[in-house]
Structure formats: C-alpha cells, structure tokens
Amino acid sequence: MRLSPSGTWTFFWIVLIFNAMGCIQSIRCKPRSFRESIIVLEVNSSIDSNPTSIDESSNVVLRYRTPHFRASARVLVPPVAGKETWTVGWIQACNHMEFYNKYGNKGMSSWELPDLRDMKIKAISDSDGVNYPWYGNTTETCTVVGPTKKDTKFTVSMNDNFYPSVTWGVPVSDSNQPQLSSIRRDQSFTTWLVAINQATAETLVLQTIRWRMQLHIQIDPEKPLGQRARLMEPVAQEQPQILGKNEPIPPNAMVKPNANDAQVLMWRPKTGDPIVVIPPKY
Incomplete structure (x- = not known):
C-alpha cells in the first residue's frame, strides 16, 4: 500500500506517539530504588534564643548550660518492594573545637581533640558512643523494614547543648582557691540526615546542616560565690545553616572514637611543659 505524503506524516506521528507511550509505560513500571523514592518533606533547625546560663551554686x-541546637525532619518512604531494612536518622561530627579556661597568670586548662587539633582528621564522630554512627537511637532514628505496602511517614529529631563543670581552682593543684578568670569556647559541627541500608551499608545523605556554638564568660575570682561570673558574648547564637548542597560524611564521623571518648584535658602553664590532667578514654 502506498501512502500519500500527508498519510506518510500521519503514520509517522502515530508511530512516534506509540513509541513515546511505550517509553512512559516502561519508566512507570520499573520499580524505583530507595534512593529515588525517599522524600524529605520538611527540615527544621534552630538554636534556642535564650543566652547561656551560669550556675555558681x-x-x-x-x-x-548553653542553649540547645535542635534539628528535625519529616520523611516519607513509599512502599518498599524488597526485603530491605533502612535506618534513617541523624549523624553528627565535630569539625573544630576550642575550649580554654584561663586561671589568671597561672596558665589555662583546655579540652582538646588531638587528632582534630593537629589536623590529622577533618572531623570526629559526635555519636552517643553506643549506637555508631548515629547521634542517638530514640527520637534520632527510625528503621523501615521491607517489604511494605503503604507509605511510611515519620519524624526524626535531635538536640544538643553543653553543660560542663569547670574547677574554680587550678586543676593540677590540691588547693581549691578560686583562680578561674575566663572561659572561652568555640565549636563547630556538621549534622547530616542520612539513610543507611543495614545489609549493604549503602549510605544516602539526605540533608546537611552546619552549626556553631560560641561563648565567653568573664570571671572575677575575688568576688563572693554567686557574683563572680558574667556572660560577655554572645547573648544569642548564630542560627544553623541548612545547606542547599549536601556535603559528604568524612570517614571518622562514622566510626569510633566519638568526641567525648577522644578528648583530653590539658593543663598549659604560663611557663613549663603541658600536663595531661585527664587522658582520653579511647
């Protein structure tokens, strides 16, 4: 059968449309991977507006006690066809730490992370020390076990703050005479919303947040207890940044040790060699 020129074009378009429909059908029928199907519906992050509180009791x-950093995310996981187990939650690492307590002209104590300080690593895990690599395993994570027939919606949330104790007296002295004169702290963190396949360890970074906590407390050790310390700055912390482009997770953020177990308390006198006051646990 011979087609007229107009008939040829009509036949061409019919074939093209059917081919397109076939492509669409093949795309729709192909099961989507977990990577393609998981949806982050909403992410919120903030640092409380209250200033750091001081306790001289x-x-x-x-x-x-510093204000709390908070992060939460609403996540939707469509039906999981296979027998896969995925955990979604928060992983956090410390990127930078300065924590100095000055004692007049005697010297200063400092909590330090040696490998981070010496730039041997870019970050260190801030896990709870039990549920590596997760920050925690209560509100911080949710596990989805396939196969599932319906959408799974959930919220994962976390919070973090500092509540340390600093001795009034020089930490390497037997005397408890008040000599503490200043506290300065500046720490930076990266927090990731992550999905991890429990069988294959495939790791998907869903969201990245950066935040920082700073403080400066001035102390007059000559004043009576309860009147010595004064918060100088900041009254309000910088708010966290929810990044538009995700950052990869450094290897040390996923494994032992965590920051609490790796930190060491040093005494750095004005003259003389540094002394290890409290060695690392790990």
Missing part, C-alpha cells in the same frame, strides 16, 4: 566548680 558549687564552691568547687562553675557550671554553665
């Missing part, structure tokens, strides 16, 4: 230590 003890005649042995000064305590302070």
Whole structure:
C-alpha cells in the first residue's frame, strides 16, 4: 500500500506517539530504588534564643548550660518492594573545637581533640558512643523494614547543648582557691540526615546542616560565690545553616572514637611543659 505524503506524516506521528507511550509505560513500571523514592518533606533547625546560663551554686566548680541546637525532619518512604531494612536518622561530627579556661597568670586548662587539633582528621564522630554512627537511637532514628505496602511517614529529631563543670581552682593543684578568670569556647559541627541500608551499608545523605556554638564568660575570682561570673558574648547564637548542597560524611564521623571518648584535658602553664590532667578514654 502506498501512502500519500500527508498519510506518510500521519503514520509517522502515530508511530512516534506509540513509541513515546511505550517509553512512559516502561519508566512507570520499573520499580524505583530507595534512593529515588525517599522524600524529605520538611527540615527544621534552630538554636534556642535564650543566652547561656551560669550556675555558681558549687564552691568547687562553675557550671554553665548553653542553649540547645535542635534539628528535625519529616520523611516519607513509599512502599518498599524488597526485603530491605533502612535506618534513617541523624549523624553528627565535630569539625573544630576550642575550649580554654584561663586561671589568671597561672596558665589555662583546655579540652582538646588531638587528632582534630593537629589536623590529622577533618572531623570526629559526635555519636552517643553506643549506637555508631548515629547521634542517638530514640527520637534520632527510625528503621523501615521491607517489604511494605503503604507509605511510611515519620519524624526524626535531635538536640544538643553543653553543660560542663569547670574547677574554680587550678586543676593540677590540691588547693581549691578560686583562680578561674575566663572561659572561652568555640565549636563547630556538621549534622547530616542520612539513610543507611543495614545489609549493604549503602549510605544516602539526605540533608546537611552546619552549626556553631560560641561563648565567653568573664570571671572575677575575688568576688563572693554567686557574683563572680558574667556572660560577655554572645547573648544569642548564630542560627544553623541548612545547606542547599549536601556535603559528604568524612570517614571518622562514622566510626569510633566519638568526641567525648577522644578528648583530653590539658593543663598549659604560663611557663613549663603541658600536663595531661585527664587522658582520653579511647
């Protein structure tokens, strides 16, 4: 059968449309991977607006409590066809730490992360020390076990703050005479919303947040207990950044040790060699 020129074009378009429909059908029928199907519906992150509070109730230590960093995410996982188990949650690492407590002209104590300080690593895990690599395993994570027939929606959330104790007296001295004169702290963190396949260890970074906590407390050890310390800055912390482009997770953020177990308390006198006051746990 011979077709007229107009008939040829009509036949061409019919074939093209059917081919396109076939492509669409093949795309729709192909099962989507977990990577393609998981949806982050909403992410929120903030640092509380209240200033750092100072507690002078003890005649042995000064305590302070910083405002909380908070992060939460609503996540949707469509039906999982296969027998796969995925955990979605928060992983956090410390990228930078300065934590100095000055004691007049005697010297200073400092909590340090040696490998981070010496730039041997870019970040260190801030896991709870039990559920590596997760920050925690209560509100911080959710596990989806396939196969599932319906959408799975959930919220994962976490919070973090500092609540340390700093001795009024020089930490390497037997005397508890108040000599603490200044506290400075500056720490930076990266927090990731992550999905991990429990069988294959495939790791998907869904969201990246960067945040920082700073403080400067001035202390007059000559004043009576309860009147010595004053918060200088900042009254309000910088708010976290939810990044538009995700950052990869450094290897040390996924494994032992965590920051709490790796940190060491040093005494750095004005003259003389540094002394290890509290060695690392790990």
